[in-house]
Amino acid sequence: MSWKKFAAGVGAGVAVTVLAKQQMDRSDLGLSAEKALKLVKKQASEMGTLEGSWVHMVTxxxxxxxxxxxxxxxxxxLADEDGKIVAYDFNVDASTGTILSLEKQ
Structure with a gap:
């Protein structure tokens, strides 16, 4: 085996290790804002017809x-059964996705 092949193998191993570490670090951040909003919309849709939604992208x-x-x-x-529009504010735990508050405005 030549030293060039050995160096290429070591380089590939290091690259894979770095990429795997980056992916694991990203997964430690928890939930994305989009996923948090999706969870709230799913839960809120049981209370009425969803008319609109928004979420801050930073925690x-x-x-x-x-x-x-x-x-x-x-x-x-949300639009309730009578068609009346009702607004709610929410807070979702960025780590677990638990809805900590959902308050009618």
Whole structure:
């Protein structure tokens, strides 16, 4: 085996290791804003017809019951059975996807 083939093998191994580490670091971040919004929309659709939605793309600190969470904040608008439009604000835990609050405005 020549040293060129050996060096190419080592280089490929290092490259794969770096790529795998980057992917694992990304997965540690938890949920994306889009996925958080999708979870809320699925849950909210049980309360009425979804008319609109929005979400902040960066996480914020949210404190409830003396616990601090990194959350995505956003809102949804729903039409109830009478056709009345109702707005809700939400906070979703960015790590787990748990809806921490859903408040009628």
């Amino acid at each position: 914020e600190k949210f404190e409830t019951d003396n616990l601090v969470y990194n959350v995505y904040r956003g809102g949804v608008t």
